[in-house]
Amino acid sequence: MQRILSTLLAFGFLLGSTEADDVTSPPPPKLAPLMRDFMGINGHFTFRPALYRPVCGLVRNYHPTGWDIGDDTSRPPDFPVARTNRVNWADLYGSWKKEGFTIDASLQFESIPQAKWKSPEADARAYGEAFARAFGPSTRNLVTSAEIGNEPEKWDLPAYRKLFEAMARGLRAGDPKLKIVTAAASASPGKPDPYSQSVATFDGLGDLYDVLNVHTYSMIEGWPTWRRVAPETPGIPYLRAVTEMTAWRDAHAPGKEVWVTEFGYDAGTKKPEPGTFEKWVSSTETEQARWLVRSFLLFSSLGVDRAYLYYYDDRDEPSFHASSGITRNFVPKPAYHAVAHLYATLGDYRFSRVVKDRKEDGLHVFEYVNPDKPKEPIWVAWLGGSPAERDLAKVIVNLDLPEGARVARLETMPLGAGAPPDEDAIIASASGWSGRLGPSPVYLWLKLP
Structure with missing residues (x-):
């Protein structure tokens, strides 16, 4: 609605309307901090x-x-x-x-x-x-x-x-x-x-x-x-x-x-x-x-x-x-x-968007973008929302990737020094990405075309 109103006011200004002289465009959305x-x-x-x-x-x-x-x-x-x-x-x-x-x-x-x-x-x-x-x-x-x-x-x-x-x-x-x-x-x-x-x-x-x-x-x-x-x-x-x-x-x-x-x-x-x-x-x-x-x-x-x-x-x-x-x-x-x-x-990344926020199963997927590498975003995915997670097992989740994108690298949140990524998290990558997710966030490095 705001965009339509701004467009109409701008059009009125072009036609010579003095009522639109003080109209300014809304400020651009604020970027999230790195x-x-x-x-x-x-x-x-x-x-x-x-x-x-x-x-x-x-x-x-x-x-x-x-x-x-x-x-x-x-x-x-x-x-x-x-x-x-x-x-x-x-x-x-x-x-x-x-x-x-x-x-x-x-x-x-x-x-x-x-x-x-x-x-x-x-x-x-x-x-x-x-x-x-x-x-x-x-x-x-x-x-x-x-x-x-x-x-x-x-x-x-x-x-x-x-x-x-x-x-x-x-x-x-x-x-x-x-x-x-x-x-x-x-x-x-x-x-x-x-x-x-x-x-x-x-x-x-x-x-x-x-x-x-x-x-x-x-x-x-x-x-x-x-x-x-x-x-x-x-x-x-x-x-x-x-x-x-x-x-x-x-x-x-x-x-x-x-x-x-x-x-x-x-x-x-x-x-x-x-x-x-x-x-x-x-x-x-x-x-x-x-x-x-x-x-x-x-x-x-x-x-x-x-x-x-x-x-x-x-x-x-x-x-x-x-x-x-x-x-x-x-x-x-x-x-x-x-x-x-x-x-x-x-x-070196900033929050970009919520990819998934499913209340029914607690799936969260957030995208972060490095302004110097916009074609290489990182997705962070996890399952969360249950008050008690001590016995929550990983489940297989399917994620649709942007067209032409692929997962180039994956790491799971570590709990110790030098802890290796959870190789078990990658299951397949035929159509999008499929992997085991749980309450520990998984980091997916994407490559966009």
Whole structure:
């Protein structure tokens, strides 16, 4: 309908109609980012950049504001050094950047209780300006984006809005090139979960932020199990939280980016102790690997600009969020190898289209294209959508290929270092492609005529 209207208006203009003088063509569809500019990880000050560089090129750091200014919020920070524990942020972030990481700092102002802020608006503005001047792209060029809070659940909407506006103005004044990111937000109808601010918080503040921020976890149950399931599971708000945010963005804040800065899966080996977490349910390490990879793929198809997995490392603690690392004591878990393989395979590619999305059997096929090799797309195919996949066997699936295309190469998502592709996946290629698919994604390198 829009195309017809634009054509008619343009035709009217050619006939001399003055009413069409201000008509402009709609902007072209936005290209998805290359996967190397899309995939990220959550870290902290013990992050080892050389270890995690094969996994992604983006890192998000939990940066406690309380470390920088202590109990006296009115006292300017001593950047580049944190006041309370003397962490030198220039050295830390410099070591991450040296390995090739692009750094997002989640400025956790909520690490200081609300009652201890002496003059919240003035102090937040001063802190934001000092941070941006110390680390932003125009000076040390260490941090490219800053979030105003992580999950400030103990701050009510009016108080957070005032602090957000003040700190955002400080960040803008300190370095206009630094991207400003909201705290975790929700565009879902009704009251958001306790860890997210309503996106309505940012109404009228469009000039003070660049990115809308979403945290989402594929839990089918909360307390006391915190049980997580496959990302495609019907009925859970995992993907819906993202599509609601992109829809809100399109309607109310066009041009803003949407980042998923937290998603992930606990995968431990220990049984929980009696107490708060005694009924906690862990995913398996294989499920963690599969579901992280598939989450990256799904988010890339939803108009998201970045996605950061949670978490970098764990100590195998049997409790909520405490075994979500892709390494354990800095030793890679299966998820590390699976995500590194995804990054190495699709880093120079961007999401192009959904080839198949069959609800009846959970078949997903996504196409990714390297802009320098448009005739050599990669299809990623898997079966998913059942909450429990531990006993899901591979089944033979037939895929129609583009006319004249052939499968030149195939690899299955690995679970270990140097794991070979699953040769058993190729069955035939007489008419299109036939192969065994299951919950682990299979990568198909196509050759087009």
